[in-house]
Amino acid sequence: MENKSIGLYIHIPFCIKKCNYCDFCSYPNMEEYWDKYVYAVSDELVLKSPEFESYIVGSVFVGGGTPSLLPPEYIARIFEIVHKYYKISDVCEISIESNPGTITEEKFRVYRSIGINRLSIGLQACQEHLLKNLGRIHTYKDFITAVDLAQKHGLTNINADIIFGIPGQTFKDWEETLSNITSLGLTHISCYDLIIEEGTLFGEMQEKGILREMDHDLNRQMYHFAIDYFSSKGYEQYEISNFAKPGYQCRHNMNYWERGEYIGIGAGAHSFSGNRRYANIQNVEEYIEGVETGNLKLSEDSCLTTEEALAEKMILGLRMNKGVDLGIVSKEFGIDVESKYKKSIEILSEEDLITLKGKVLCLTNKGLDLANKVFVEFL
Secondary structure (H helix, E strand, C coil): CCCEEEEEEEEECEECCCCCCCCCCCEECCHHHHHHHHHHHHHHHHHHHHHHCCEEEEEEEEEECCHHHCCHHHHHHHHHHHHHHCEEEEEEEEEEEECCCCCCHHHHHHHHHCCCCEEEEEEECCCHHHHHHHCCCCCHHHHHHHHHHHHHCCCCCEEEEEEECCCCCCHHHHHHHHHHHCCCCCCEEEEEECCCCCCCHHHHHHHCCCCCCCCHHHHHHHHHHHHHHHHHCCCEEEECCEEECCCCCCHHHHHHHCCCCEEEECCCCEEEECCEEEEECCCHHHHHHHHHCCCCCEEEEEECCHHHHHHHHHHHHHHECCCEEHHHHHHHHCCCHHHHCHHHHHHHHHCCCEEEECCEEEECHHHHHCHHHHHHHHC
């Protein structure tokens, strides 16, 4: 019997400074926990390995936080356990997230030696005043240095994260960022709309009336300009926020959107296996304590109903440009999906938010702007 493929996500929640917009599981000023945390991550990998011994790991993603903040020997220690206890595909995509200013020659040397073959760098903007607005601690020059170092060490599969909709960002700023980013020979660009979340510094500023979100029309103009601009430079949009050179789509993220199974390791990490979705507790001390006692502490744990699983399949699938093949989904779930959602499909088609070509359902350009309105029809 052929081994099933699974993704492996490893969360490193430490950072130098919490960005003004960040609502991820990340914490500054926790250096005293680094060593204990890495041991806990290693132990969790061992604890979970018997459950996944029949799987083959097709992708590994080390995210954060800022994984590149850790001394490289910590990352090497984690990968020693990964390779010892899990079957890793010969063509495994192994990514690590990084921030400019936190990576060095030595770190890249170690990353390459342990099999890391994809780098994701958090740039966000090219303009120093916008980086400052976001609470970033690097400069655009730091980003260029990081890309040069990575390429020098043979890491050619490189993603950059950029953001539009930043308070104070002009259309000219956005054009400059896109021009700069596409001139560097990167294989992948993640292009995110800034969402101001509760519990962040930006969220507090918005509540107090001292921060205003960008004008909606300008925001949409930036997004659609990016789609056209990236296309003209050879990047294919394959998901709402992601663009890649041919053959360089992020396999780890594709697995999420296709509802593939994945293991989450570390504080706040999510897992999906069988029909079960569960997540580790975000608190670092409680996470470590749970691993040390062999009793992992979870923040959520549920088994999906068929209805919930189908809704996920539709919503996640519609995020991708290739859309959802209703024939394939009908076979997977044993029901006629087109009939089930007939009314919703008709309404959304009339509003020019989706298009049905044969059996394949996709978002339209207008649907990209109003994706949440589409998704809610499948809940």
